[in-house]
Amino acid sequence: MNKNKNKHMRQIWIIRVLALIAMMFNSCSDYLDVVPEGVATIDMAFNQRDETLKYLYTCYSYMPRNGNPGSDPAILGSDELCTYDDHYNFGGFDLSSVKIARGLQNTTSPLLDMWGSLYQGIRDCNIFLENVVKVPDLPDWERKQWIGEVKFLKAYYHFYLVQMYGPVPIVRENLPIDVSVFDVKVFRDPADSCFNYIVQLIDEAADGGLPLNVMDPAKELGRITIPIALSLKAKVLMTAASPLFNGNNDQATLQNRDGTRLFNSTNDLSKWNKAVVACKEAIAVCDQAGLELYYYPTSALTDLTDTTITQMSLRNAFCERWESEIIWANTQSLSAEIQQYTAPKLNPEFRDAPGIRSIISAPLKIAKLFYTHHGVPIAEDKTRSTDIYALRTGGIDEKLYIKSGLTTVDMHFDREPRFYASLGFDGGIWYGAGKTDDKEELWHIAAKKGEVDGQWAPGVGTISGYFCKKYLHFNNTLSSLSSYSITDYPWPIIRVSDLYLMYAEAINEAEGPNGANQAEMFKYIDLVRARAGLESVRDSWDKYTNNPKYSSQTGMRQIIQRERLIELAFEGQRFWDIRRWKTAPEIYKEPIESWSLGQYKAADYYRPLVLYSQTFGVKDYFWPIRNSDIINNRNLVQNIGW
């Protein structure tokens, strides 16, 4: 009896325990399903137009930050501008490009390496192109436009890589994530293939849905248009035709493991012809879109002297947002930062202003680069004394350029308007910054030791004595110790004058100065000169030099190249141009000099001082590919010299 009861109890208990365990495990799989429906996946980015727009923006977000002192190597990495190295670390922008300028590039962790981020950008462009067809509520015309924009970006990112690294692997389509370890090991494609692919993409973009002008400027300025696409195409073809990529024997040994040569070592003139066509086409479409050289609008209300108006035309051609000359401005890279680090204080009342460091300066060689007021180089101007370092005191005639009664050097006198529009110097007038009536006394720079814009201490104040006026919007004003107003603008990547000068260059290279297109060539270079208040090439060289070299291709090349360096100074073009022309080794021979900033008197101050010397070898044409990338992918060959 008792035994039976026990047995019964036992059964009940066993059933209970089993039931409990069963219950627990029944709910197991649910218990571990913690992720609710609706967690974001990549597909969701293409579910509707507004999300896809975000992905379009994502593709734009990889735009290199042109004009940013910390990330654009073409600003401080060249011989065009200089600043303090990190011995005087001020905690501002990244100083990698300063190291590049001083020859400290390396393979372990290359300075300003863009390999990673640009390939990421390309991958995102490809993801966009793969998926944008799926978006249900995207109108067809807009889909085409967006595809055009993204194809353009994909082309631009490839082009930027080619500029930096030379021939690079082309990524036409994305490889899947789970691709085998062998297939990810891509080869570098030959330079010609790279350029062809880039041009092909741009053509596809331009033929598709890109607009001539953006439809809604308030929302879309900065997005890609046909003029942008065609101007970039012109630039790409110019680059492809230039000596660096066209028949460059220095790079002949750069070959893939399988023997593929990455550089074509025979010079192909037809590449220049293609560039001519592309430039012409781009200029035409710009005209159509109303893009033309900028002139400062004069009205009855503005009562400025012609000198100042020319100055304003030149300054605003770069600094004024969206004026007629801007073909492509990078809205992902605004200029406020570089303006802040370049600005002089001007107002002696606020000489202690802590935010104004004025540390981005131009070296003496750049000041010398500009033409005389005759539109020819100082050395070629037969009217010019050779002693450019002689002291001279500003008179009433040049009072809009040089402070009357102040003593400065001869080389600051009688220069072309672009010199005064681009550079500030000790004794130089600075229009704007709160003083806009040029009949009244204007600000001027005082940059000797102890003066408001002198070098206070190493790391504080100018390093050379020249201020890059070009960057600074004339409205920028230091209104108190701690308040400096900056008029921000998106960094211009391509201006009309750039396009005009490319056109002139392409014609000269394709056929010389006496070919079929010679009229076009002189027309466009002279348009640029005229806006700068200069006479035509022929007139200037005829009148003011002993050598009218424009009649030879070499002479004309020198003229066009110099014109370009002057017109586009500080815009991040020189860095690439002197590489593309292969003139960098010669140009780098001239050291980086400053005035004697520690001096109080003009006689002592105006003595050039070498800050540092530069060298340029074969390896400096291209970035090194990061060592670890090569170790990871043995199919990548390193650039020569690294």
Add this chain to the structure above:
Amino acid sequence: MDLNLRKFSLWYKFLRVMKLTTFILLVFSLHISASGLSQNVTLAVKNMSVQKVLKQISRQTGVSIIYNESYFDETDRVTFQVDHMPIEDVLNLCLEGNDYSHVIDNGMILIRKNNDLQPKQEDKFIKGKVTDNENKPLPGATITVVGTTRGVITDNDGTYSIEAGPRDKLVFSFIGMESLIIDINNQKVINVKLIEKSEELEDVTVVAFGKQKKESVIGSITTVKPAELKVPSSNLTTALSGRVAGIISYQRSGEPGQDNADFFVRGITTFGTNTNPLILIDGVELSSTDLARLQPDDIASFSIMKDATATALYGARGANGVILVTTKQGVEGPAKISVRLENSFSMPTTDIEFADPVTYMRLQNEAILTRDPGGQLLYSQEKIENTEAGMDPIMYPANDWKEMLFKNYTMNQRANLSVSGGGAVARYYVAAAFNRDNGILKVDKRNNFNNNIAINNYNLRANVDVDIFKATEMIVRLNADFEDYSGPISGGAEMYNLMVHSNPVLFPAYYPTDEDHQYVKHIMFGNYENSYINPYAQMIRGYKDKSRSQMLAQVELKQDLSAITKGLSLRGMASITRLSQFSVTRAYQPFYYEIGSYNRQTGDYMLTQTNTGTEYLGYSEVPSDRVMNSTFYFEGMANYDREFKEKHSVSGLLVFIARQSMDGNTGSLQLSLPSRNLGLSGRATYSYDHRYFGEFNFGYNGTERFDKNHRFGFFPSAGVAWSVSNEKFWAPIKTVVSNLKLRYSYGLIGNDQIGSRLDRFYYLSEVNMNDGGKAARFGQDLNEVLNGVTVNRYANPTITWETSVKQNFALEVGLWNDFSIVAEYFTEYRKNILMSRAVIPRTMGLSAAVRSNVGEASGKGTDISIEYQKSWTNDFWTSFRGNFTYATSKYEVYEEPQYDEVWRSRIGRSLNQQYGYIAERLFVDDNEAQNSPVQEVGIDLYGGGDIKYTDINKDGKINESDRVPIGNPTVPEMVYGFGFSVGYKGIDFSAFFQGVANESFWINASTTSPFNGNTQLLKVYADSYWSEEHRNIYATWPRLSPTINSNNVATSTWFMRDGSFLRLKQVEVGYTLPRSWSEKMHMSNFRLYVGGNNLLLFSKFKLWDVEMAGEGLGYPIQKVFNAGLNISFN
């Protein structure tokens, strides 16, 4: 220290009343079994001796008959015949005519000689004293004679006297103590020591989800006596190093609240994310901070589970070992109150020395010139000379920031109170603790707030167990830990950082209020061009308040199911933990001044204000300090434990667990989802005759992190053991080798925390649909901005458990019952370690690393512990113990590029191996540097006096390819400790040494690089550096530089140092008041002790406390002098 003693005496009275009540209950219960005997006897004897007859009666009835053998001899013979006669009558018949009578007593019959009614007391009475294990007398203990109702109770001094025969057995019992049965065996005086009934009986070991007899444990489990974890610190984790065989541990910082030691069970064997052991406190998973806050006084047991068998039941999470702590339970008995009070003085173990300000200026000028001959000097000769001459300290400041910011020592207090006891139905253990830890920062009296670190920690614990029914027990545990922190805005370590990186000569900490500023209410802090750091201003400008609360509630039910089948029981436990933490900072913006003008003749100066500060406090919240967590845990368990035929011992266990944890402010959807674990684990053990043992375990665990198809992992393990010393053939040498046991285990354990917390759901992609980093901007006014889309993780549904295959060989030896040695050798092989696919080139353009379970690593090592304990006399005892842990690891499979150079591969190297350049010496001059292989080590120019590295692959340049494995691993491979204790009468003394070996560390050349960012100049650098005059190519510091020279700060052998050390970790002297004295104060125990922590350090490295390794310029490790008092009341 100001505890109210009167309160205590009230308590004491209350407890006395309680004690009296229990005593009365006990006495009454002793008289219940007096009843007559009803057996009948059928017997026929003829001329049989009385003794034989009595024996026969006894045999027939089962009643013991007790008599003195001298009463009867062979001549006393009887003849009779009885049939079913009551035993009493038979006895009367038997003893008729003799002078004897019999007494029936509780089932026994006593035969007494009638003329011997007044027996000699000395002969029949046993005397003695009953004490507890601390040799304190036990009043009220009961002593009964086995088989009788005769019992006595001990007096106030624990003495007793009981009447008993020489062959009797005595039972000694006391509430809350283990009863003891002793054979009298002709003894007249029997002194007995009763041992407390407790969970931590010597022969029981805490194992996963239960306890096992120590002899039957096969897994590798180290148990630490809680007393060994009592260190003068509020941080339990600092006590682990060297005290526990199998733990690799070190402490890098001494900052209160931030001083958790790092600890690993058997080293680190994975290069996955989680290397930390699982910490379980009363069965509930908690963090190392919770372990740190645990009061050693509350710990009942502390065990480390190391091998597969021991951790198998925690299958999912036990791969890195398990630390299992249980807290004390109440034991039956009167309330026992224990109080501990401690006060300690704490100060840095080592003082870092900086060069004086004048040397600083001289060398900084030198640094500028040596790198750039045209460079502009920072300090004029006049400033240097006047500073040296000690001129006007306002104009020529020479700050000793360390002196200005930090005190020499600080004081900390700890108080701890526990009450435990209970009756047969319910037991309780209640403890409260208060710790106060202070930092060594100075406070400016002009502020009315305290910017020094001050931590008040309050801990309350209540463990109650109730026997609801006879077979049902309920245990409720509540624990609350509250911590109030107040301290400098950015923490103590940051203050050290600022102190190290502040210019000592440009400005004073603050200017005295002068005439011009007499109405200024704020402190006039010094600064220079408003662009330097004034560490003093930064320190005292405000403070941070932080509050952390943790509540833990736990209920456990145990059901004994012996009714169903003997040995079966069920247990269920549920626990909820809530954690919350927040902090706020309040600070003013300091006003900075500098000298505007100075008159050298008069010494007058004018101050100019260089910024606009605030005189009022600002407020801000610290989002990173905001922690909210809620955790739920459940376990249900069926247990079976039975012994058959005395030789076969079988046990089985099946446990189901479910756990959920959720964080409150994670910042992302995926992180906000709860973390969950499910598991079913089991154990089956069998042992035969205490000689052969076998065990099988498994864990079947699931986690929410993996794809449905890979969610569950099965982790089996098995082990065997042989107790050689229990074999018969061992008997002859058992007196020498009292214990010899061999153990072996093998099994798999898993780890689900394989990637960063941020990467939880590997099977899902993580897409940030609103990434500001991918924003783009357009429009006329540049204000059309949209954020972009980023893939933060690519989906990989195949990712699953990291698995560890563990093997353990163990040898246990006991010698002469005094020595015990446990030596273990282990190997471990980790598979499926999650790692980023290294070979995917950047041309793929991936925005996140692709990961998969491809890595493999292995580890092996030994841990040995030795214990020796001996009481030489009643008054003199000694003990010694030593621990040694050695654990190495190496990469087995590691996806890496195919390097040209074999030495770059990680395969076969320790997981904590550092790679770096081999520094030969410093370059003699620039010329040598020019003509040596190009060093692409850094990006700065280098020359004479900079470090010359070896071109390992002889390719003419020194770059990554020339980095080789250098030094020992950064985590020590060897940790050991040894200590001894001696006691003589009331005095005890103990000392403990702890050491670490096979560790390298690197002086952080970047953060110590003088002048860079105003870094102060270490004295050792000032004393030995390469200068153009003294071209010491083996100087400590290379050529000076005003900024970091990246050639010199690369990881290299130049700044590599040996991290080995031996330190006198702890010393303590205690004095326990004699019983008679403490009793006068109504205490059962009174012990005073003084001691110290980290008193001596032996190491080759002298610059700072070597245990801090590369973090030497942080908050220093503390040396502590401690005085304490421990009182208990019974």
